[in-house]
Amino acid sequence: MLLIDCPYCGPRAELEFSYGGEAHIVRPKDPEALSDAEWGDYLFMRKNTKGVFLERWCHSHGCRRWFNVARDTVTYEILAVYEMGSEPPALPERNLV
Amino acid sequence: MVRYSFLSLLRNALSYHENWPQAWRSPEPKPSYEVVIVGGGGHGLATAYYLAKEHGITDVAVIERGWIGGGNTGRNTTIVRSNYLWDESAALYEHALKLWEGLSQELNYNVMFSQRGVMNLAHNQHDLRETARRVNANRLNGIDSEMLTASQVKAFCPVIDLRAGGRYPVLGASLQRRGGTARHDAVAWGYARGADARGVDIIQNCPVTGFIIENGRVQGVETAKGPIRARKVGIVAAGHSSVLAEMAGFRLPLQILPLQALVSEPVKPIIDCVVMSGAVHAYVSQSDKGELVIGAGVDHYVGYGQRGSLMVTEETLAAICELFPLFRRMRMLRQWGGIVDTCPDASPILSKTPVEGLYINCGWGTGGFKATPGSGHVFAHTIAQDRPHALNAAFSIDRYQTGYLIDEHGAAAVAH
Amino acid sequence: MVQRFRLPEGGLIDRSRPLEFRFDGQLLEGFAGDSLASALLANGIHLVGRSFKYHRPRGIFTAGPEEPNALLQLGEDPRTDPNSRATQTELVEGLSARTQNCWPSVRFDVGEVNSLVSRLFPAGFYYKTFMWPASLWMQYEAVIRRAAGLGKSPTRRDPARYDKTFAHCDVLVVGAGPAGLAAALAAGRSGARVLLVEQDHSLGGSLLGDPEDRIDGLPALAWVAEAEAELAAMAEVRILRRTVAYAYNDHNYVLLHERVTDHLSGEPEHLPRHRLWKLRAKQVVLAAGAIERPLVFADNDRPGIMLASACRTYVNRYAVKPGERAVVFTNNDSGYGAAIDMRAAGMQIAAVVDLRENPEGPLTDAAEAEGIRVLAGHAVTGTQGRLRLSGIRVAPLNAEGDRVFGAGEPIECDLLAVSGGWSPTVHLFSQSGGKLAWSEEQGCYRPGEAAQATLCAGAVNGAFGLAGTLREGHQAGEQAASAAGFPPKQSKKLHFEAGDESFLPARWLWLVPSDKPLGRGGKAFHELQNDVTAADLHLALDEGYSSIEHVKRYTTTGMGTDQGKLGNLNAIGIVAERLRRPLPEVGVTTFRPPYVPVSFGAFAGRDVDELLDPIRKTAMHGWHEKNGAVFEDVGQWRRPWYYPRGGETMHEAVNREVEACRASIGILDASTLGKIDIQGPDSAEFLNRVYTNAWSKLGIGRCRYGLMLGEDGMVSDDGVTARLGEQHYLMTTTSGNAAAVLAHLEEWLQTEWPELRVYMTSVTEQYATASISGPNARALMAELTDDIDLSPEAFPHMSLTHGTVAGLPARVFRISFTGEAGYEINVSARSGLALWQALVTAGEKYAITPFGTEAMHVLRAEKGYIIVGQETDGSVTPIDLGMDWIVSKRKDFVGKRSLSRPDMLLPDRKQLVGLLTEEPDTVLPEGAQLVEQLKPEPPMTMLGHVTSSYYSPNLGRSIAMALVKGGRDKQGQRLWAPLADGRKIACSICEPVFVDPKGERLHA
Secondary structure, three states: EEEEEEOOOOOEHHHHHHHEOOOOOOOOOOHHHOHHHHHHHHOOOOOOOOOEEEEEOOOOOOOOOOEEEEEEEOOOEEEEEEEEOOOOOOOOOOOOO | OOOHHHHHHHHHHHOOOOOOOOOOOOOOOOOOOEEEEOOHHHHHHHHHHHHHHHHOOOOOOEOOOOOOOOHHHHHOEEEEEOOOOOHHHHHHHHHHHHHHHOHHHHOOOOOOOOOOOEEEEEEOOOHHHHHHHHHHHHHHHOOOOOOEHHHHHHHHHHOOOOOOHHHHOOOOEEEEOOEEEEOOHHHHHHHHHHHHEEEEEEEEOOOOOEEEEEOOOEEEEEOOOOEEEEEEEEEEHHHHHHHHHHHHHHOOOOEEEEEEEOOOOOOOOOOOOEEEEEEEEOOEOOOOOOOOOEEEEEOOOOOOOOOHHHHHHHHHHHHHHHOOOOOOOOOOOEEEEEEEOOOOOOOEEEEEEOEEEEEEEEEEEEOOOHHHHHHHHHHHHHHOOOOHHHHHHHHOHHHHHHHHOOOOHHHOOOOO | OOOEEEEOOOOOOOOEEEEEEOOOOOEEEEEEEEEHHHHHOOOOOOOOEEEEOOOOOEOOOOOOOOOOOOEEEOOOOOOEEEEEEEHHEOOOOOEEEEEEOEEEEOOOEHHHHHHOHHHOOOOHHHHHOOOOOOHHHHHHHHHHHHHHOOOOOOOOOOOEEEEEEEEEEEEEEEOHHHHHHHHHHHHHHOOEEEEEOOOOOOOHHHHHHHOOOOEEOHHHHHHHHHHHHHHHHHHOOOEEOOOOEEEOOOOOOEEEEEEEOOOOOOOOOOOEEEEEEEEEEEEEEEOEEEEEEOOOOEEOOOOEEHHHHHHHHHHHHHHEEOOOOOEEEOOOOOOHHHHHHHOOOHHHHHHHEEEOOOOOOOOHHHHHHHOOOOEEEEEEEEEEEEOOOOOEEEEEOOOOOOOOOOEEEEEEEEEEEEEOOEEEEEEEHHHEEEEEEOOOOOOOEEEEOOOOOOEHHHHHHOOOOOOHHHHHHHHHHHHHHHHOOOOOOOOOOOOOOOOOOOOOOOOOOOOOOOOOOOOOOOEEEEEOOEEEEEHHHHHHOOOHHHOOHHHHHHHOOOOOOOOOHHHHHHHHHHHHHEEEOOHHOOOOOOOOOOOOOEEEEHHHHHOHHHHHHOOOOOOOOOOHOOOOEEEEOOOOOOEEOOOOOOOOOOHHHHHHHHHHHOOOOOOEEEEOEEEEEEEEEOHHHHHHHHHHHOOOOOOEEEEEOOOOOOOOEEEEEEEEEOOOOEEEEEEEEEEHHHHHHHHHHHHHHHOOOOOOOOOOEHHHHHEEEEEEEEHHHHHHHHHHHOOOOOOOOOOOOOEEEEEEEEEEEEEEEOOOOOOEEEEEEEEEEHHHHHHHHHHHHHHHOOOOOEOOHHHHHHHHHHHOOOHHHHHHOOOOOOOOOHHHHOOOOOOOOOOOOOHHHHHHHHHOOOOEEEEOOOOOOOOOOOOOOOOOOOOOOOOEEEEEEEEEEEEOOOOOOOOOOOOOOOOOHOOOOOOEEEEEOEEEEEHHHHHHHHOOOOOOOOOO
16 A cells, blocks of 8 residues: 655545546647557656656545555555656666666 | 486386476576567466467567566466456457467476366346356357356355355356466476476566667667667566566556455365355465465556555455355465456457567556466467567557557456 | 373463363363363364375374474364364364365265375376366366365354554564563663564563573563563554464555454454454564474384474473473484473483484483483384384484485384474565575574565564574664654663573484385375475476476476475475485575465455445436345446336336436436546546547537547547536536546546646546436426526527526536437436435426336437447447547547557447347347358358337337447348347348437427
8 A cells, every 4th residue: 555645635545536648748739730650659658767757646535636646566666756747856876777 | 307206206216206306597698689588477477478489489588577477476376267258258258268278288397277167147137138148258258158057156165155154145157167267386397397398587686677679679788787689679577567668668548456365274175166256356266285275356556566455355354254154264374466467358368569679568457467378378479470460469559549458357367 | 081191280271270171072171271282282182184186193292383294174164163273272172173185084084095006196197197088087087086085164154353554663573582571672762662472372482392491580581471561561562472474575565364253262253253454564573483394204104103392392391291202313413302391291212313413512412311212323214003103113324324224223103293493484585585594504594685675683683592682683673663753762671691501513314314215115295285395396306307496396396285384395405415406505485475275355345245246326316226226336336227117027117217317317326436526627628538529619618528548549528518617617427437427537637737726636436416318307396496497499409507506506408318309407426315305396297207227228228329348348449339420530538549550440330220030029139140151050141230229119129239340331131130049130230320310309
């Protein structure tokens, strides 16, 4: 049960959150201009970084707000929590494999 | 290869079992192979086995970062069935099921495939409708499948509580009698032994660290034991598929999630079939050793830790306690997690990749074990012929561009 | 009822409270404070079970949670517990225990025949046989299954209650032995919130079995009592007894399992049986102690062979003699303590057999001073006695430790106390992600680098001396409290003055040699419960199963109910020796949770029966119940399905409800529809983006139907949205999807379009909704409202207004899902029942008929309205549904681009069509698959399936909807539905609208 530090409510148990997958995937401005391959990439292709991964969470049973998390997907350690729309903070390099 | 049989067991008993040969060798890798398979799980080993047996390609290495069968092959709840909804999946899983039916003899290794029947429960009108749809589709695809009423469910599995505490009453089920369970480790070991006997090198403790790609064509892999050249490379790495794809320069439509399972302490036979409930995320069967083997739903975050969160266990065991109130006193003996590679449509990818000569077999999500023989069989064909087998043509990676998805969320029984 | 082996005095038992219990039917007596194991031993009973594979007689081996043999079936069905460790079962009056896995009795067990042919059952034998003939495997398997398993599952519903709770603390201390107590004292004195958990019912840990020690000038147990009193007096300290910290998860989340009532006879009403604690600790101090290892030698499994530390515990804590004449077999100093204590209890010590060549230290001196014969550099090479140990053989060992000289000297004894060194209980540390470090000197894995806020103290850390243990505990307690924000207060200092034995180095022989080659004489077990021997390990390695995980899985080492607590390290040692590799290179198998088995019931807690998942009921639910509704579950909602009257069948009831609705008026509880209040200046733009159709021009007071897609282009929800004001909308969703739709909308709004000023709130629970429809709906409305103009001009279809209905302030929509003129009257949820009753009462003259979801489905199917989740399944686009009319070409919306992917444009996609059976009375089963060409046998090519199918009383025939490949171009074509029961139903494709295609009734 992860302990996630909601930027709006403080640390809460994972139970209160829902997951939104990889962060910083921006919806194309003009989808019609994309090829099928490009659109498929946007829709489905994901990094699944082993190591520090930027991902989205929503405090769905709390303030209902979305935010970004930098989490190590091996140790599950949370390295940073930052607001939607902001750039990820500088993070230590990790050995990813 | 020394044949295993009761007689050979008897003969070796006389010599105190001191003369059994190795089931497979542990060779050092050669500098090059015709085909390298990355990933020594059941699917990878089966691929190597069928490359050698069906396609005469014996110059093959299976490269495993840890120990063979140590990933999801050795961590799943061992359920085998083929009652999938869509024609494409039904054909692929049924192909696998038919291979399961002769696998112990084929491999001369008892994989303990036990066709004790798999029931998928329906708890509401919607479930019943979807169950009927699937049963009808299965039957017309020539796959055994039956619709059970609630009382037939009770007759088939007397320990189930149909009322289930009033919350998720059992209204009916589908039943595939040819479905069942198998001994997971034995599948990896049996294929390893069979492949090894046909000349395949099985290289353990050898992580792949990169791909050698020249002019858009794969030429081999970089490994902890140095570069290994190969004309063709197949990636069969389940939870590590995305990591490997990134090394090869492309991405996959996967989400890598933890999946938990657990067993109880062993007891005398009490439940003699496999019971699955998608609505409450619980699967249960009893192993030959006597343990209740229980599978949970996935954890919903990307995780390589082979562990998940308590709330998933709680949910699953609450469901088990509901359907089987007699098991509330049973005790969890051991719990573990795997890393599953889930696709958006809950169907696998058995496909060529953007890199020539590089093939990928992934995306089996929570249900790959049951497909092991079929997956290896058609993937070997794909590699050997450089084109998909008829049964996996639909499972191309291109479908995520064209939209030809094969949505099996209902059949997978776990909401991804 | 004589406790023949009870010592006349001593022990932590209450001799004033004798307790009667039954063992395999035999009435026996013990005392309060006994464990079931100690009470059995007091009665001279060692033989308590049979092993898993060979059915060898087995006795009580330990005094703790690592017990592999003494697994008993407790209690009577349904309150029966298989595989209960007698060593951890507190004796209670009337306890009933039975032996397991033996027939007809534990003394004479037919299964022992396996033992005679055990050479046919080496590790993994089942992988090599039972393959011929293939058809017989299921029969072979049935036999294997019956032979396997241990105890018996209960066969009836468990009547017990379980509970769960959340907790937080600054410092969690696991284990209340000397280290844990010192840690808890230090942390507690700093003012930190401390939770001290102890698996035993008494605090003290190892001191309970070792009462001769002195701490701070006090006898050990007096010191424990003082510490306990001080801790109990601290407001922020809580002690949990009978509680095991069984798992250490991420982010310092530790799971505790508390056995609340197992030690009571009977289950008090007010207490749960077990409680699961979900604990978030700022800091964790692991003081979990260590577990003694056995030695692996020939026939080391007979009843009467026990761990040396267990012998001490039985003598000192329980005042029980585990035998009359004992031999101690050891590789370290621990065995001597056992010998001295047993001798002091009046037992004969025939010899101490020490693997070490020259053990010379205070303990050996003390033993020799007492005249105990010490056989240094010797090994036990074999044992005798079938149901109870009767003797052993001892022979001198060579310097390398790989062979013995001669067949050995026989020594008669009925007890063999073994000590193979100690394994720190690193389970939780390893689970936490901490790395283990091998100590060559101590012959064990110790905690290395921690991964979380974890400290280790005492024996778990490899500190086996008492003074060091106390010091470490105290230091860890202070350090943990400091890290949690509670620096130590200087007021009080601890002074531990405890004896610290200086230990002699041990001699690590993972496999003790015998005079017979391995596998040819006796069996040398490292894993007692599963009957795994050193020879099995060698076989696995010889066959190429060389990874330790392969060895484990092939031989089942470490897979018994003790999960390798006793045997794993010995196995690793034997493997390392066989592979000629340093032990740490072999690695360890994963320490998986739980540390000890945990009841399923505790995980479920109170989330059982009706509380498994909340049931949502509307404000009118009571009325539905009173009026005989049959319910169906829709998501979490429980909705009226139909309302049978008299002896009506479902079919009759539904027909009546459907007809009433078209003929006069029906009333439906529509409160379950999801309702999302949307406000803000950009609301219209937001709706434009999430719905397929355009919203900018919707007038205030008007409603519009909307279809929502996923970004993959597939239909995900639908519903009517009304514009309440300039910047104010109310969206309705399907009943089952309300939460998911709001989550979906919030995700888009917050993560993609934060610039849009839109605010959303779920108001589903705030309103109760009665939906009336039928030709008399307007007349009924007119009777209940005088401030709403109901004329079609003023209040047309797809509009809404506010007014008073039945005296209640109401929001009224003129919308319809039945195809009849209809009103959806929304009032505040608490007035829902009043509204409903007013409508039903006023509607009597029109024979108003309550109808359930089934009639609603028939009515909407007659009109060809889809239900998301029934006509769709996540693979259906609006185009497939023939709803192109609602898909805007001009604007972008979520999912639009996906609709132009190649596969979406194929002509043979599955499309929504109507179906009419050729035999009008035949109703196609929903879920039936459709084929163009019948074949005598499968396989047959399927074109699609029936999504909805009903008998339509208004049409006097059946109707159905289906998704059919290229269906829209197949109007009039005949299809077949071949069913499982052999019937083949012919039907033909039609438009999916069966009643009032022009919508005249709707607009009336």
